[in-house]
Amino acid sequence: MYGNDFPAPQDAPGGGLLGEVEAAETALREAAARQRVGAPGPDADLETYFVDVIDADQKIEPRDWMPEAYRKTLIRQIAQHAHSEIIGMQPEGNWISRAPSLKRKAILLAKVQDEAGHGLYLYAAAETLGVSRDELVQLLLDGRQKYSSIFNYPTLTWADVGVIGWLVDGAAIVNQVPLCRCSYGPYARAMIRVCKEESFHQRQGYEILHILAHGTPAQRAMAQDAVDRWWYPSLAMFGPPDGDSTHSAQSMAWKIKRFSNDELRQRFVDMCVQQAEILGLTLPDPALRWNDERQAYDYTQPDYDELMRVIKGQGPCNRQRMEHRRHAHADGAWVREAATAYAARQAERAAQRAAEQERVAA
Amino acid sequence: MNGPFDLALALGDDALIAAQRLAEWTTRAPEMEEDVALANIALDQLGAARLLLTYAGELEGAGRDEDALAYLRDDREFRNCLLVELPNGDFAVTMAKLLFLSAYQLPLYTALAGCADERLAAIGAKARKESAYHLDHASLWARRLGDGTAESHRRMQAAVDQVWPYVHELFAPFPGAPVDPTTLRAAFDATVDPVLAEATLARPADGWAPAGGRDGRHTEHLSYLLAEMQVLHRAHPGAIW
Numbered sequence: 001m002y003g004n005d006f007p008a009p010q011d012a013p014g015g016g017l018l019g020e021v022e023a024a025e026t027a028l029r030e031a032a033a034r035q036r037v038g039a040p041g042p043d044a045d046l047e048t049y050f051v052d053v054i055d056a057d058q059k060i061e062p063r064d065w066m067p068e069a070y071r072k073t074l075i076r077q078i079a080q081h082a083h084s085e086i087i088g089m090q091p092e093g094n095w096i097s098r099a100p101s102l103k104r105k106a107i108l109l110a111k112v113q114d115e116a117g118h119g120l121y122l123y124a125a126a127e128t129l130g131v132s133r134d135e136l137v138q139l140l141l142d143g144r145q146k147y148s149s150i151f152n153y154p155t156l157t158w159a160d161v162g163v164i165g166w167l168v169d170g171a172a173i174v175n176q177v178p179l180c181r182c183s184y185g186p187y188a189r190a191m192i193r194v195c196k197e198e199s200f201h202q203r204q205g206y207e208i209l210h211i212l213a214h215g216t217p218a219q220r221a222m223a224q225d226a227v228d229r230w231w232y233p234s235l236a237m238f239g240p241p242d243g244d245s246t247h248s249a250q251s252m253a254w255k256i257k258r259f260s261n262d263e264l265r266q267r268f269v270d271m272c273v274q275q276a277e278i279l280g281l282t283l284p285d286p287a288l289r290w291n292d293e294r295q296a297y298d299y300t301q302p303d304y305d306e307l308m309r310v311i312k313g314q315g316p317c318n319r320q321r322m323e324h325r326r327h328a329h330a331d332g333a334w335v336r337e338a339a340t341a342y343a344a345r346q347a348e349r350a351a352q353r354a355a356e357q358e359r360v361a362a
Numbered sequence: 363m364n365g366p367f368d369l370a371l372a373l374g375d376d377a378l379i380a381a382q383r384l385a386e387w388t389t390r391a392p393e394m395e396e397d398v399a400l401a402n403i404a405l406d407q408l409g410a411a412r413l414l415l416t417y418a419g420e421l422e423g424a425g426r427d428e429d430a431l432a433y434l435r436d437d438r439e440f441r442n443c444l445l446v447e448l449p450n451g452d453f454a455v456t457m458a459k460l461l462f463l464s465a466y467q468l469p470l471y472t473a474l475a476g477c478a479d480e481r482l483a484a485i486g487a488k489a490r491k492e493s494a495y496h497l498d499h500a501s502l503w504a505r506r507l508g509d510g511t512a513e514s515h516r517r518m519q520a521a522v523d524q525v526w527p528y529v530h531e532l533f534a535p536f537p538g539a540p541v542d543p544t545t546l547r548a549a550f551d552a553t554v555d556p557v558l559a560e561a562t563l564a565r566p567a568d569g570w571a572p573a574g575g576r577d578g579r580h581t582e583h584l585s586y587l588l589a590e591m592q593v594l595h596r597a598h599p600g601a602i603w
Contacts, residue, residue, distance in 0.1 A: 089397075100603040
């Protein structure tokens with residue numbers, strides 16, 4: 001009875017957004033079925049052709065010519081996304097060993113495993129742009145590529161696991177659903193798959209919080225405390241306000257990005273207000289109120305100075321997260337070397353056997 | 363107490379503690395694919411643990427569910443073998459533990475699948491398929507590490523030497539159980555010996571054979587593992603999660 005006391009799926013978080021993911025998937029199939037903008041002739045201007053494909057809402061594929069800046073922007077964005085999945089395993093992984101029931105332990109373990117899977121297929125999507133996973137991992141380890149700043153905050157209680165699912169995965173979905181229509185085919189397809197799983201994760205986080213919010217006074221306090229700590233960092237996940245965003249305009253033109261940071265942030269706030277009411281938890285913003293004129297909620301902006309400090313390495317866990325990743329990578333070096341040596345030896349033996357057979361046959 | 367209850371509890375504890383140790387690798391594995399694989403195996407073990415502990419609770423008839431058994435017993439009440447509670451060590455130690463555990467669980471679950479107790483038979487039928495995959499995975503890594511580089515060979519041999527003594531406890535008689543573990547040793551040897559040989563690893567000599575897990579006499583490690591696993595559940599008595 002406790003496990004089923006939730007809003008029906010269409011009211012639960014992710015319901016409407018999941019519909020958008022499916023619509024994007026349908027659009028993707030239709031675009032693939034449509035005759036592509038006629039292939040470029042030998043004398044055609046490749047840049048014009050590229051623009052035509054994007055204007056026709058069709059997908060750029062790995063074999064297509066693309067401007068170098070488009071390629072670089074995509075590599076940066078997809079790699080950052082992949083790194084975020086891998087680093088993002090740490091804050092939640094922190095609670096696997098202490099999960100308060102075996103069912104929750106299994107769900108959390110599976111979720112963190114999904115994130116490793118997302119990291120893997122995002123790295124694979126980046127590799128279609130002519131960069132290797134090893135290179136990208138090295139850029140992360142050297143601190144030359146970023147991951148989402150949200151993962152530089154600590155998970156202090158079990159309720160943080162619920163809030164990460166509800167707010168952090170929720171914000172990620174709002175950010176990522178438009179990417180399902182991204183102009184670069186491999187990224188759009190990866191995002192469709194990621195969004196479907198993220199939506200499932202968000203549902204699970206919401207369920208954890210719902211149970212805590214309707215549990216003992218201590219559980220309820222734990223849930224509210226976690227919401228208080230994660231609300232503003234979650235709002236900051238949409239990036240700086242539109243005026244200050246450095247990459248936005250060009251990405252919009254290339255249909256890599258389809259909505260501005262502030263548009264997506266507003267969409268997220270509007271979604272969360274109603275969900276918080278159902279949960280019976282309070283969003284820590286006294287200025288939060290419905291604006292009839294704008295048909296949206298007015299809300300307090302997150303502290304963007306704090307966001308900049310965290311991006312620059314001054315968050316509570318930046319050093320811890322990076323040290324953990326570097327440590328795991330260095331500790332595993334001898335294992336990876338062994339696997340490479342073994343594979344080489346197996347190949348050598350197979351070649352010898354083949355040569356031997358040939359000699360016997362001759 | 364009866365044989366099926368004791369066996370369900372012991373095997374449930376084996377799987378639970380193995381899952382807890384394997385899950386410690388999450389975010390720490392030598393490569394990303396291995397992070398996914400170890401989580402998979404941990405999830406299989408956890409799944410088997412939940413089925414076995416739930417059934418043990420029903421057989422006991424005292425109203426204890428899987429969580430009461432997992433979270434509200436002290437180390438002296440746990441019945442897992444010592445092998446699974448040993449610390450993970452390096453990746454070679456973890457693979458040696460998994461190789462021996464899966465080479466034991468595979469014939470055990472297979473035998474269970476044919477036993478008269480229908481619930482245990484169903485659990486055995488499901489879990490043996492998973493054990494076969496765990497065994498494949500651990501065998502492949504034993505060969506890669508044993509026959510990899512000089513360093514990986516040294517580490518894998520050291521791991522096998524370190525873990526080997528804990529294998530003997532697995533095949534001790536289990537009075538009243540629907541499966542007699544002493545009958546499984548031949549299958550274990552037939553699996554493990556060729557893997558060690560292919561991996562260019564020496565099978566350690568038998569000798570010291572620590573035991574006591576099935577009677578609740580554990581290593582010093584288990585109490586720490588449980589302290590971490592149980593801390594949150596015990597801090598909120600009676601709460602629903």
